[in-house]
Amino acid sequence: xxxxxxxxxxxxxxxxxxxxxxxxxxxxxxxxxxxxxxxxxxxxxxxxxxxxxxxxxxxxxxxxxxxxxxxxxxxxxxxxxxxxxxxxxxxxxxxxxxxxxxxxxxxxxxxxxxxxxxxxxxxxxxxxxxxxxxxxxxxxxxxxxxxxxxxxxxxxxxxxxxxxxxxxxxxxxxxxxxxxxxxxxxxxxxxxxxxxxxxxxxxxxxxxxxxxxxxxxxxxxxxxxxxxxxxxxxxxxxxxxxxxxxxxxxxxxxxxxxxxxxxxxxxxxxxxxxxxxxxxxxxxxxxxxxxxxxxxxxxxxxxxxxxxxxxxxxxxxxxxxxxxxxxxxxxxxxxxxxxxxxxxxxxxxxxxx
Amino acid sequence: xxxxxxxxxxxxxxxxxxxxxxxxxxxxxxxxxxxxxxxxxxxxxxxxxxxxxxxxxxxxxxxxxxxxxxxxxxxxxxxxxxxxxxxxxxxxxxxxxxxxxxxxxxxxxxxxxxxxxxxxxxxxxxxxxxxxxxxxxxxxxxxxxxxxxxxxxxxxxxxxxxxxxxxxxxxxxxxxxxxxxxxxxxxxxxxxxxxxxxxxxxxxxxxxxxxxxxxxxxxxxxxxxxxxxxxxxxxxxxxxxxxxxxxxxxxxxxxxxxxxxxxxxxxxxxxxxxxxxxxxxxxxxxxxxxxxxxxxxxxxxxxxxxxxxxxxxxxxxxxxxxxxx
Numbered sequence: 001x002x003x004x005x006x007x008x009x010x011x012x013x014x015x016x017x018x019x020x021x022x023x024x025x026x027x028x029x030x031x032x033x034x035x036x037x038x039x040x041x042x043x044x045x046x047x048x049x050x051x052x053x054x055x056x057x058x059x060x061x062x063x064x065x066x067x068x069x070x071x072x073x074x075x076x077x078x079x080x081x082x083x084x085x086x087x088x089x090x091x092x093x094x095x096x097x098x099x100x101x102x103x104x105x106x107x108x109x110x111x112x113x114x115x116x117x118x119x120x121x122x123x124x125x126x127x128x129x130x131x132x133x134x135x136x137x138x139x140x141x142x143x144x145x146x147x148x149x150x151x152x153x154x155x156x157x158x159x160x161x162x163x164x165x166x167x168x169x170x171x172x173x174x175x176x177x178x179x180x181x182x183x184x185x186x187x188x189x190x191x192x193x194x195x196x197x198x199x200x201x202x203x204x205x206x207x208x209x210x211x212x213x214x215x216x217x218x219x220x221x222x223x224x225x226x227x228x229x230x231x232x233x234x235x236x237x238x239x240x241x242x243x244x245x246x247x248x249x250x251x252x253x254x255x256x257x258x259x260x261x262x263x264x265x266x267x268x269x270x271x272x273x274x275x276x277x278x279x280x281x282x283x284x285x286x287x288x289x290x291x292x293x294x295x296x297x298x299x300x301x302x303x304x305x306x307x308x309x310x311x312x313x314x315x316x317x318x319x320x321x322x323x324x325x326x327x328x329x330x331x332x333x334x335x336x337x338x339x340x341x342x343x344x345x346x347x348x349x350x351x352x353x
Numbered sequence: 354x355x356x357x358x359x360x361x362x363x364x365x366x367x368x369x370x371x372x373x374x375x376x377x378x379x380x381x382x383x384x385x386x387x388x389x390x391x392x393x394x395x396x397x398x399x400x401x402x403x404x405x406x407x408x409x410x411x412x413x414x415x416x417x418x419x420x421x422x423x424x425x426x427x428x429x430x431x432x433x434x435x436x437x438x439x440x441x442x443x444x445x446x447x448x449x450x451x452x453x454x455x456x457x458x459x460x461x462x463x464x465x466x467x468x469x470x471x472x473x474x475x476x477x478x479x480x481x482x483x484x485x486x487x488x489x490x491x492x493x494x495x496x497x498x499x500x501x502x503x504x505x506x507x508x509x510x511x512x513x514x515x516x517x518x519x520x521x522x523x524x525x526x527x528x529x530x531x532x533x534x535x536x537x538x539x540x541x542x543x544x545x546x547x548x549x550x551x552x553x554x555x556x557x558x559x560x561x562x563x564x565x566x567x568x569x570x571x572x573x574x575x576x577x578x579x580x581x582x583x584x585x586x587x588x589x590x591x592x593x594x595x596x597x598x599x600x601x602x603x604x605x606x607x608x609x610x611x612x613x614x615x616x617x618x619x620x621x622x623x624x625x626x627x628x629x630x631x632x633x634x635x636x637x638x639x640x641x642x643x644x645x646x647x648x649x650x651x652x653x654x655x656x657x658x659x660x661x662x663x664x665x666x667x668x669x670x671x672x673x674x675x676x677x678x
Contacts, residue, residue, distance in 0.1 A: 052580050073586035085577030089599035099585035150585070 002076075002153045003028040003186055004049060007084050009058035011044055011210075013069040018044055018114070019210045022056065026188065026203065028063075031180050034190045034276045035233070036198040036207035042190045049188065050079050050156050062087025062154055073102075075154075078147035081325045082159040084133040092118075096320065099150045110149075117145040121175075137168045144179065157189040159194065173199060194234055198222070206230050209210055228349035231277050231342060237305060244276040244343070251343060255310045257291045261338040266352050268345070274352065277342040280305065280319040287326045287335030289321065292316065294326055308332065328348060371412075378408050394497045425659065432652035457595075457633050462548055463617065463661075464633055466520040469549070471612040473556045476607060478563025482571050483593060485573035495568065499561035505619035506558070513554045514626065517541055542631050551633055554622050559615070563608045570604040571597060610669035617662050636661075 004026040011019035026032045026126050034042040047053040049060060051072030060068045067075045075190065086095050094119055096112040114178050118124045121141045131139055140160060147155055157176070161169045177200055180187055191197055197204050198218045206213040206221065206229070214217075214226045218234075225231035244251040246267050250260040253276050262275065285306050287296070292308040297320075306318040308327075318334070326332060343352040354362075381402055383389065384647035389675060407503030435442050450456045481498055484576035501509060518524030519539040520529035541547045574597055582596045598605070620637030627633045629642065 011511075035372040050584060072584045077584065079581065079584050081577045081581060083575060083577050085575065085581040087582070087596060087599075087600070089579055097581070098587075100590060102582075146581070146585075328625065 003030065004032075004154055004294075005059075006045075006049075007047070007059040007061070009048060009060060010056045011041075011048060011053060012056045017056075017210065018252040019048070022094045022210075022212055024205060024215065026186060029175075029184050029186055031187045031200055031202045032205060033197040033201035033203070033336065034109040034205050035192065035194060036213075037233075038192055039209075041210040042192075042207045043140065044210075046156055046158055046190045049075075049154070050077055051075050052079075062323040076155045077154050077156055078149050078150045078152035079156040079158065079206060080140070080143045080160045084131070084143045084163070086139055086142055086146075088131055091128050091130055092123060092134070092145075094267060095131065095142055096145045096149045099146065103179065113149045113151070114145075116320055117148040120148065121145045121181070130140065134166050137172060140164065141175075144176075148179075148183070153186065155183075155185055158186065159191055160189075161191070161193075176200065192287075195236060198234070204234070206233060224353055225342070228275060228277065228344045228351075230349050231344070233353075235279060237280050237319075239277045239342075240316045240318075240343070241278045241280050242278065242314060242316070243312075243346075244274050246270050246272050246274060250343075255291065255314050255316070256334050256336060257289070257311065259336070259338075261341050263343055264353050267343070268352075275344040275346055277334050277344060277348070279340065280317045280338040282337040283316065283318040284335045284337075285318050285326065286333045286335070287322060287324070287330065290331050291334045292332055294328055294330055294332050297326070297328060306332075308334065362570045374411060374412065384407060408581070424488050428652040428655055432649055432656050434649050436647045437647055438648060442649070446649045447657075448652055450650065450657075454641060455634060459634040459636050460585040462633065463635040466552060466555075466619075467613055468605055470552050470616045471609045473552070473562045474559035474612050475567075475609050477556065478600075478608065479567050479605070480562065481564045482568035483597075486568070486571060495564060498514050499671065501558045502561040504558065506555075506619060507625050508553075509554055509558055510622050513557075517550060517626075529663075540634070541627050544632060547633055549570035551622055551626055554626075555616065555644055557618060559612050563612065566604060566608050567601065570573055572602040574600050594655070603672055606670060607676060610665050611673065613665050614662055614669065615657055615663075 004024075006024040007026075008047045009019060010017065027197065034045060037040050044053060048055050049062075049068070051070065055068050059066060062075060062077070084269055087098065087208065089096065093114055096114045099114060114127070115124075118127055121144060123138070123141055123145060126134060126138060126142075131142065131191045141162075143160070145179060160174050160176070162284050164172060173196060175274075176189075180200075189196075189200060201218055203215065204218055204221050205215050208229055213228045214221060216224075221234045225234065228241065228285070240255050242255045244253045244261070246252075246263065247260075247270050249263060251263045251265065251267070251274060252258055252260050263274075285308070292310045294306055295309050296307045298305040298307070302321075304320045307322055308318060309315040310316070316334070345349065345352055361598065381403050387401040387404075388394075389401075391399050431438065432446055433441060433443060435445070452676045481495070485494050488494070504512070515523055517540050519527060521527040521536055521537050524537075527537040530537060540550050543550075578596055579592055580602070582592050585612055587595065618637060620635070620641050623629055623635055623638040624641060625631055633643075636654060636658050640651050640658070643651040645651075
């Protein structure tokens with residue numbers, strides 16, 4: 001078992017650079033999730049670690065070994081693909097044993113390892129079946145089994161749950177978490193779903209446009225984001241961003257009826273604009289007033305999400321726990337828990353602390 | 354009436370007739386036979402829906418049976434009669450045919466053709482499809498290899514006649530022999546091996562066909578399965594033979610059998626190159642030797658060819674069908 005280290009990893013397709021000097025240290029046994037919007041380079045980065053994409057510049061280490069120019073098969077990694085990538089003409093058993101067979105392991109050993117993986121993943125009854133005869137969840141389990149059988153140092157998951165329906169996705173998420181606990185190997189997991197990232201990760205890497213925005217534990221990123229992008233990406237529903245104006249060490253927020261919030265020490269000069277970030281649960285709505293209009297109320301049972309539109313056209317989402325009736329379309333007053341507000345520079349979008 | 358007008362009129366009558374048939378028969382079915390009114394309307398709509406496909410398929414089925422099944426039966430009956438067609442001789446034509454050396458040679462040669470040509474054309478087609486898959490100039494190479502498909506068999510035979518020419522100034526084989534100081538030979542007269550020189554022509558033509566179909570099939574293989582195999586440690590040969598080929602097996606079988614059926618029909622190449630001399634006869638060219646001279650014999654040969662093609666054909670259709678699923 002070993003960790004993964006990236007040093008100034010760069011990927012170019014011709015003249016187009018898609019990964020801009022990524023530095024990252026993933027510890028042995030860690031569950032690391034790459035998250036970001038589509039096209040941010042998270043899958044490319046994973047494929048560079050797998051050896052399916054050539055690394056243009058920089059260095060990739062698995063454990064102590066420099067694997068930057070090593071063949072994919074010799075890196076000690078196993079990969080689970082979004083589309084499962086099972087070999088359609090082979091049975092479940094053959095699919096899982098293929099890697100060992102290619103590396104010339106004896107038959108008894110292959111069988112023992114396949115049986116062990118099948119036991120862990122509860123696939124014993126399906127060993128003789130072809131992938132075609134399996135459900136989506138079973139196929140993904142076979143794909144994971146194929147990875148386990150090879151006993152890799154690092155597991156790579158490329159959006160493994162995207163092709164499953166919502167219910168199955170939750171089941172498999174739990175199963176992957178259990179697997180990580182049981183095997184304890186280093187795992188790198190790519191997803192665009194921040195819920196998967198939050199629930200699975202020891203360490204989240206937020207990527208945007210081929211650059212790392214922030215690295216940290218899920219709660220670190222949630223509570224202490226470095227910039228507006230991370231703040232908006234982590235947490236569901238997303239954080240609200242409102243325009244504010246600095247005046248006398250405080251920040252006035254027009255959307256909240258001109259309420260003044262105590263700002264951090266590093267506020268810019270009076271009169272300059274900043275962005276105020278407030279999570280939906282730190283905003284409160286009362287009937288009456290003229291701060292905003294209640295557009296739609298989404299009731300989820302325990303909580304409801306109110307979608308508000310201010311006279312300036314700014315949109316807000318507020319989490320409401322009580323179920324007092326406010327008619328959709330009526331005007332409301334918004335208040336907030338000012339101590340929970342985060343402030344961001346209006347141009348650089350960096351956090352002001 | 355001018356031929357142009359005649360043509361236009363024919364088209365109008367033909368197309369108009371088709372439209373009239375489909376529209377009229379549909380109308381009769383819906384309004385007269387199973388009208389959708391009164392108490393029975395629900396059942397009548399269902400019944401009309403069940404009849405409709407047969408109604409619309411009828412012209413095609415009728416034409417196919419008339420032009421396919423009738424000739425088969427007609428040929429079989431004709432093959433039971435003698436040369437002039439007025440005396441019934443039972444299986445006499447077949448008995449005589451099987452006892453002849455010429456037929457046996459043609460039959461064995463044909464078996465050889467049916468084994469070698471599809472195998473070689475499919476193999477080369479697969480090879481080219483795989484090798485040109487990722488090349489920038491792959492499409493140009495493929496176009497060149499596909500081109501012989503557009504040449505008629507007789508035309509191709511004429512081209513290869515020059516290649517095989519018994520003259521070092523024309524034929525490349527003898528030019529090479531000449532370079533090494535060997536006397537020119539006529540490759541088409543070398544017993545047994547001359548068959549293979551003829552097969553080369555058909556392989557040359559059919560490789561393009563196999564290549565196009567197999568190339569499309571190779572592109573259809575999910576890239577991830579190949580990447581998974583790379584990570585699993587398979588080398589390029591193992592990826593090709595253990596991951597790619599099994600996934601396009603169905604297509605390979607369809608290509609193989611399609612070419613086999615074609616092989617069993619080709620007579621032009623033998624006819625144009627050797628005229629069936631030097632023991633290069635195959636069944637279709639053997640049949641041509643009798644056509645219009647002894648139709649009883651010719652139809653008997655035709656019937657034997659059909660019996661050979663039939664199982665291959667059925668297999669081909671089955672495979673093509675399971676491909677579509």
